[in-house]
Amino acid sequence: xxxxxxxxxxxxxxxxxxxxxxxxxxxxxxxxxxxxxxxxxxxxxxxxxxxxxxxxxxxxxxxxxxxxxxxxxxxxxxxxxxxxxxxxxxxxxxxxxxxxxxxxxxxxxxxxxxxxxxxxxxxxxxxxxxxxxxxxxxxxxxxxxxxxxxxx
Amino acid sequence: xxxxxxxxxxxxxxxxxxxxxxxxxxxxxxxxxxxxxxxxxxxxxxxxxxxxxxxxxxxxxxxxxxxxxxxxxxxxxxxxxxxxxxxxxxxxxxxxxxxxxxxxxxxxxxxxxxxxxxxxxxxxxxxxxxxxxxxxxxxxxxxxxxxxxxxxxxxxxxxxxxxxxxxxxxxxxxxxxxxxxxxxxxxxxxxxxxxxxxxxxxxxxxxxxxxxxxxxxxxxxxxxxxxxxxxxxxxxxxxxxxxxxxxxxxxxxxxxxxxxxxxxxxxxxxxxxxxxxxxxxxxxxxxxxxxxxxxxxxxxxxxxxxxxxxxxxxxxxxxxxxxxxxxxxxxxxxxxxxxxxxxxxxxxxxxxxxxxxxxxxxxxxxxxxxxxxxxxxxxxxxxxxxxxxxxxxxxxxxxxxxxxxxxxxxxxxxxxxxxxxxxxxxxxxxxxxxxxxxxxxxxxxxxxxxxxxxxxxxxxxxxxxxxxxxxxxxxxxxxxxxxxxxxxxxxxxxxxxxxxxxxxxxxxxxxxxxxxxxxxxxxxxxxxxxxxxxxxxxxxxxxxxxxxxxxxxxxxxxxxxxxxxxxxxxxxxxxxxxxxxxxxxxxxxxxxxxxxxxxxxxxxxxxxxxxxxxxxxxxxxxxxxxxxxxxxxxxxxxxxxxxxxxxxxxxxxxxxxxxxxxxxxxxxxxxxxxxxxxxxxxxxxxxxxxxxxxxxxxxxxxxxxxxxxxxxxxxxxxxxxxxxxxxxxxxxxxxxxxxxxxxxxxxx
Numbered sequence: 001x002x003x004x005x006x007x008x009x010x011x012x013x014x015x016x017x018x019x020x021x022x023x024x025x026x027x028x029x030x031x032x033x034x035x036x037x038x039x040x041x042x043x044x045x046x047x048x049x050x051x052x053x054x055x056x057x058x059x060x061x062x063x064x065x066x067x068x069x070x071x072x073x074x075x076x077x078x079x080x081x082x083x084x085x086x087x088x089x090x091x092x093x094x095x096x097x098x099x100x101x102x103x104x105x106x107x108x109x110x111x112x113x114x115x116x117x118x119x120x121x122x123x124x125x126x127x128x129x130x131x132x133x134x135x136x137x138x139x140x141x142x143x144x145x146x147x148x149x150x151x152x
Numbered sequence: 153x154x155x156x157x158x159x160x161x162x163x164x165x166x167x168x169x170x171x172x173x174x175x176x177x178x179x180x181x182x183x184x185x186x187x188x189x190x191x192x193x194x195x196x197x198x199x200x201x202x203x204x205x206x207x208x209x210x211x212x213x214x215x216x217x218x219x220x221x222x223x224x225x226x227x228x229x230x231x232x233x234x235x236x237x238x239x240x241x242x243x244x245x246x247x248x249x250x251x252x253x254x255x256x257x258x259x260x261x262x263x264x265x266x267x268x269x270x271x272x273x274x275x276x277x278x279x280x281x282x283x284x285x286x287x288x289x290x291x292x293x294x295x296x297x298x299x300x301x302x303x304x305x306x307x308x309x310x311x312x313x314x315x316x317x318x319x320x321x322x323x324x325x326x327x328x329x330x331x332x333x334x335x336x337x338x339x340x341x342x343x344x345x346x347x348x349x350x351x352x353x354x355x356x357x358x359x360x361x362x363x364x365x366x367x368x369x370x371x372x373x374x375x376x377x378x379x380x381x382x383x384x385x386x387x388x389x390x391x392x393x394x395x396x397x398x399x400x401x402x403x404x405x406x407x408x409x410x411x412x413x414x415x416x417x418x419x420x421x422x423x424x425x426x427x428x429x430x431x432x433x434x435x436x437x438x439x440x441x442x443x444x445x446x447x448x449x450x451x452x453x454x455x456x457x458x459x460x461x462x463x464x465x466x467x468x469x470x471x472x473x474x475x476x477x478x479x480x481x482x483x484x485x486x487x488x489x490x491x492x493x494x495x496x497x498x499x500x501x502x503x504x505x506x507x508x509x510x511x512x513x514x515x516x517x518x519x520x521x522x523x524x525x526x527x528x529x530x531x532x533x534x535x536x537x538x539x540x541x542x543x544x545x546x547x548x549x550x551x552x553x554x555x556x557x558x559x560x561x562x563x564x565x566x567x568x569x570x571x572x573x574x575x576x577x578x579x580x581x582x583x584x585x586x587x588x589x590x591x592x593x594x595x596x597x598x599x600x601x602x603x604x605x606x607x608x609x610x611x612x613x614x615x616x617x618x619x620x621x622x623x624x625x626x627x628x629x630x631x632x633x634x635x636x637x638x639x640x641x642x643x644x645x646x647x648x649x650x651x652x653x654x655x656x657x658x659x660x661x662x663x664x665x666x667x668x669x670x671x672x673x674x675x676x677x678x679x680x681x682x683x684x685x686x687x688x689x690x691x692x693x694x695x696x697x698x699x700x701x702x703x704x705x706x707x708x709x710x711x712x713x714x715x716x717x718x719x720x721x722x723x724x725x726x727x728x729x730x731x732x733x734x735x736x737x738x739x740x741x742x743x744x745x746x747x748x749x750x751x752x753x754x755x756x757x758x759x760x761x762x763x764x765x766x767x768x769x770x771x772x773x774x775x776x777x778x779x780x781x782x783x784x785x786x787x788x789x790x791x792x793x794x795x796x797x798x799x800x801x802x803x804x805x806x807x808x809x810x811x812x813x814x815x816x817x818x819x820x821x822x823x824x825x826x827x828x829x830x831x832x833x834x835x836x837x838x839x840x841x842x843x844x845x846x847x848x849x850x851x852x853x854x855x856x857x858x859x860x861x862x863x864x865x866x867x868x869x870x871x872x873x874x875x876x877x878x879x880x881x882x883x884x885x886x887x888x889x890x891x892x893x894x895x896x897x898x899x900x
Contacts, residue, residue: 093346135809135811135841137842
């Protein structure tokens with residue numbers, strides 16, 4: 001049994017320790033907001049927070065996630081409801097198909113937690129691992145800046 | 153989870169037949185197995201709308217939502233004519249069924265085909281509600297009007313909510329379309345407004361349900377090893393090691409489809425397990441020997457060269473006006489150029505996935521599909537069922553771009569559910585997605601132009617060579633279809649006296665399929681680039697040159713020229729090729745982009761204009777090129793005339809996204825093949841546009857009362873030429889083969 005602390009709830013999962021966190025979240029815990037996109041950490045669709053760091057769940061073994069604090073899109077929130085990024089995402093109408101957006105938001109949330117006022121370059125550096133084939137990057141950048149302003 | 157998929161049963165008998173008093177159908181209630189709600193009176197004058205006595209309005213959207221906003225846009229159209237309160241509407245996705253009309257979400261035509269039907273569907277319900285109220289108040293219907301959610305009579309206090317009128321309205325006859333009065337555009341509340349998409353809140357909270365997210369009780373997870381070469385078959389295998397992986401239950405052989413495969417599964421060996429991970433792990437432990445079949449020696453380096461060689465030889469003419477050979481021979485100045493675009497992959501973020509369940513001879517499927525009626529047919533064939541016993545439920549699509557028009561993956565799930573006797577989810581890996589694509593066709597083109605002594609263009613020769621999409625469905629196809637040459641070759645709008653457009657033969661060695669804007673990608677690149685080359689040859693500014701080349705504003709009547717032009721299935725009377733609209737978008741793009749501004753060294757601007765899917769788009773790109781040849785696209789302006797617009801924010805978003813996809817096609821994406829197998833595997837080696845390559849993007853929509861035209865695709869075609877023309881302006885180096893090779897652009 002592997003003990004996973006996800007969104008503040010402790011789960012015991014009966015799975016091999018090398019199972020990627022992504023598949024444990026999706027297939028064993030029923031948390032489908034974390035998406036599969038590539039399986040090699042190259043697209044960011046599966047981004048979650050592990051001890052506050054943006055982490056690719058598809059290449060993180062559950063054995064390594066044990067005993068750490070995992071937050072998924074389902075557990076992201078602000079002080080009063082939506083996280084400022086979720087609010088900004090809606091204000092800017094970022095999503096098209098929406099599939100990559102949970103990963104984008106989780107990546108951006110980790111960025112703002114560590115760098116509350118990111119420059120354009122810092123946004124590019126933090127977000128370039130997250131692919132959006134619909135091409136919503138410009139609105140993602142706008143929403144991150146909006147949320148950064150809101151947080152201030 | 154699945155409860156998200158169906159907030160209600162879908163309409164059953166009260167369908168297109170005109171049966172008025174509808175009942176909640178004994179429809180499917182996935183997962184929960186709950187019985188259908190008790191029958192209650194509904195106002196359901198057609199398959200697209202249902203009003204309950206509570207006043208709740210449900211809009212059933214026939215087309216699939218893959219990110220264009222169509223689910224919201226079509227609901228806007230219906231809700232406007234119904235005069236419903238937007239916030240009180242529930243929007244659901246129709247199942248795959250012919251009674252909803254053509255559901256193939258492809259070809260940038262959902263608004264074109266459904267705006268009027270859905271406006272009429274809403275107006276029809278409104279008409280019946282008003283008639284019911286008028287009857288109750290004993291007044292003329294013409295003396296009543298509606299406010300969102302209410303019918304209001306001529307006397308003070310006469311005001312009834314739609315819900316209170318449902319029962320009486322349902323007894324009214326369904327009005328014929330010609331009896332309906334549609335709102336004038338000045339009265340629209342929702343059409344033309346930038347409403348947020350209905351799934352927005354679910355998306356940002358990770359609650360939106362895609363095909364890959366569907367879970368059924370007792371469901372097994374499948375991962376499939378398919379023949380690595382198109383047309384290959386399973387020779388022998390050893391599954392011992394795979395079966396020893398914990399969680400693995402069995403392996404199932406899927407028969408290979410004969411060539412050409414069409415929409416049928418490619419065959420292979422499926423591992424069935426209790427989790428996606430177990431299935432994927434076990435699959436790697438399979439030992440398989442394949443027969444590669446006739447495509448086992450396919451090598452793209454050789455093939456791409458052969459396409460170019462063919463493009464250098466005369467082909468079949470599909471448009472031939474004047475005498476091009478004589479005009480070229482007599483020209484005072486001639487130029488020629490060859491262009492190339494490789495095979496590409498859709499690589500939508502959600503890989504192919506489907507869930508199927510078969511109970512008591514009924515097959516039910518949940519999947520992200522652009523083409524549910526085709527999925528229904530392909531599933532029925534795969535398991536030997538009559539289509540009447542197949543139900544297709546459509547989830548949100550995590551991107552589609554044409555790949556999800558082809559339901560091979562849906563049929564795999566149904567086949568396995570049938571074989572295993574339990575619900576099965578098939579999830580493709582990214583490697584599967586790229587390896588077993590319906591590839592965007594590689595294309596080689598040869599172009600020539602001639603100028604007279606006054607510098608006027610007098611001859612245009614365009615030859616395009618590519619494997620046809622028809623080759624995926626019919627044997628022995630070598631030439632392109634007319635509809636493929638319609639996409640940016642024969643519809644060339646320039647005012648040139650002698651024009652010949654030709655197509656040369658090319659065999660296909662992989663499955664070829666539609667990819668966002670399809671053959672307009674290579675053709676828009678070649679035509680847009682070659683016009684820029686002509687401007688350079690003529691010593692003219694490209695914007696001035698394009699406007700001059702378009703000539704006096706006119707309708708280009710291809711039929712009068714003897715060209716069998718399909719015009720994307722639309723009539724030329726409603727959607728002519730109108731060069732005034734080309735000219736207008738060129739001027740708008742130039743004006744808004746700051747065309748002509750003085751720029752720093754190794755910075756340049758380029759322009760291209762292209763009509764596709766009945767929409768006119770001019771793109772201006774500004775690029776900076778580093779000394780190492782790295783291209784940074786700094787800004788893209790798109791001027792768009794797509795006729796009437798339903799949701800301007802979603803239209804803007806589609807063009808922003810098209811600019812990014814066009815940029816990726818131009819700078820990054822390429823596929824190669826050796827021994828019949830695609831060499832790229834995943835996003836590590838199949839490069840696409842990312843945040844750090846994203847330009848500032850501006851979309852300028854031309855206000856228009858013209859009939860609605862395409863939005864999803866037309867932004868892609870002019871992007872490549874605009875970027876490459878900007879690279880030429882910045883460096884003096886001409887890019888004629890995609891993707892851009894930075895080594896051609898270094899200063900050393």
